Amino acid sequence: MSPSVTVTxxxxGCGGCLLTCPxxxxxxxxxxxxxxxxxCTGCLECLEICPVDAIEEQPT
Ligand code: SF4
Ligand code: SF4
Incomplete structure (x- = not known):
């Protein structure tokens, strides 16, 4: 199974996604x-918290 998100x-390096990911x-x-x-459960909380839109959802 491939990850649901990738970090571009x-x-x-703010660290917000690391702290947010459940x-x-x-x-x-x-x-x-x-x-x-x-x-990764694909909840996309990291994507929503990132201040610079560095996290992208993977196409399935
Ligand atoms: S916050 Fe959700 S979508 Fe982002 S890496 Fe963690 S489990 Fe995956
Ligand atoms: S991906 Fe976004 S939220 Fe995560 S450390 Fe980088 S800038 Fe911060």
Missing amino acids: DRCV THAIRPVGGTLHVVDEL
Whole structure:
């Protein structure tokens, strides 16, 4: 199963999505943010909280 969202390079590193994600699916990996497929429920709360629209919904 692929992740429901991806973090793009527009991310400014505010950390809001990490704190907001109810399943802690967003993790810092090597200086960028990675969405753990198995944990993401597709709730899109991260997408809504991001101040710079850096998170995109994955096409299904
Ligand atoms: S869509 Fe929901 S579960 Fe998935 S990374 Fe964003 S906040 Fe977390
Ligand atoms: S909320 Fe947006 S800008 Fe902030 S860390 Fe997450 S993806 Fe980056």
